[in-house]
Structures are given as structure tokens and as C-alpha cells.
Amino acid sequence: AQSVTQLGSHVSVSEGALVLLRCNYSSSVPPYLFWYVQYPNQGLQLLLKYTTGATLVKGINGFEAEFKKSETSFHLTKPSAHMSDAAEYFCAVSDKRPGTASKLTFGTGTRLQVTL
Amino acid sequence: NAGVTQTPKFQVLKTGQSMTLQCAQDMNHNSMYWYRQDPGMGLRLIYYSASEGTTDKGEVPNGYNVSRLNKREFSLRLESAAPSQTSVYFCVQGGQGNTGELFFGEGSRLTVL
Numbered sequence: 001a002q003s004v005t006q007l008g009s010h011v012s013v014s015e016g017a018l019v020l021l022r023c024n025y026s027s028s029v030p031p032y033l034f035w036y037v038q039y040p041n042q043g044l045q046l047l048l049k050y051t052t053g054a055t056l057v058k059g060i061n062g063f064e065a066e067f068k069k070s071e072t073s074f075h076l077t078k079p080s081a082h083m084s085d086a087a088e089y090f091c092a093v094s095d096k097r098p099g100t101a102s103k104l105t106f107g108t109g110t111r112l113q114v115t116l
Numbered sequence: 117n118a119g120v121t122q123t124p125k126f127q128v129l130k131t132g133q134s135m136t137l138q139c140a141q142d143m144n145h146n147s148m149y150w151y152r153q154d155p156g157m158g159l160r161l162i163y164y165s166a167s168e169g170t171t172d173k174g175e176v177p178n179g180y181n182v183s184r185l186n187k188r189e190f191s192l193r194l195e196s197a198a199p200s201q202t203s204v205y206f207c208v209q210g211g212q213g214n215t216g217e218l219f220f221g222e223g224s225r226l227t228v229l
Contacts (some may be wrong), residue, residue, distance in 0.1 A: 044225055
């Protein structure tokens, strides 16, 4: 079984400040991890993903995340927030069993507010 | 959200009515999924289809049925709608390979009165 916990349902930062959205996972196999972003009235869009290899992954719009196996974490960061970053962010883990359709388990989401 | 088209975008039903959410993808990928999104609960998998002709239950399948009509189309049916099925529904297609990356439709907002 796999699960994802996102700490903080709402995070508020000032424009230009560091963004840190927390995600911890539980998985019985080496995980594939994802961050998705959802803007109002839209579907989710992939922000970045970790599969294998380098543990620091870079995504779109200046976001990055670091896979830390010892801490079972995959926190999302951005050095300087922009107003356009205001959205809801979802962390997800894949069960990635070979030969079958991978099913993602999502966290409950963190709504990011960016203030002037 | 290019590649996944779902209809209708909005629907209001009365308890006990039935309806079908339609979904089509144009990326020629094998796997397709239906998720529902509810405030504070994230997204939960209803059903998925690993390939044409196969379907499997997800986390919350009760009250729903699906049909994988062909490789492009994957529909979700509510036979007798209940207020608990008020939600936003997303049709999703899987990416190439087995990385787990998903591509979402724009969603269908369903209200059951």
C-alpha cells in the first residue's frame, strides 16, 4: 500500500519569498513521486517527477523537489514566489508495478496563496 | 490538458437519475483513469483501464460503472445518482511507458440534488 501526506492545507507566502510545500510518502516499493499543480477550474498539470537517478529534480516555472529516502520526503520548493504561483499543489506516489497501469495515490493538496 | 476531452463540463442531476460521462483521448496511450476530486480529500481513483478491453476497480468504485469502448474512449456511468456523488470528475490518460505520469482532462462538475 502507498500513501502521501501533505503537511498544511493552506500556505501563504509573500511575493519574492521562498515557497516550501511539504510531502511525505509511504510506499512498499521504491517510489515514483510527482508534484502536480491545479489552477482554478482546470485539471492537474505535471510540475515535476522523480523516477530514478538524481534526487534533486527540476520542474517547470522554477520549482524543484528533492527525494530524500531516509526521511521519506519529497518537498517542493521555489526560491522566489510569484503571484502566478497561486494554485493548489498535489503530491502523488505511483505504485509502478511493471506490466500494469500505474495508479497514482494523491495527497489532499496544499493551496498556495501569494500576497504582495 | 491537451489530448483528453471529457463531456459534459457541468451537469445537475436529481437523486436516482442516471448519466454517463464521456471521455476521449487522442494520444494513443493504453491506460485511462477516472478520478473524483472532493474538497479536503484530494483525488481518488474510481476505475481505471490498463488497455482496451480491460477495466479494474480503484479506491472508490461503488455506484459507478465504466466502459472502455476502444483505445480512445473510456466512459463513466452513474446508474442511480446519489448526493454523495456530487464531485468534480476527471478523465485521465496515462503517459507512455510505466512512469505513472498522468494527463488530465479539464474536469466535469456534477451536482446531485
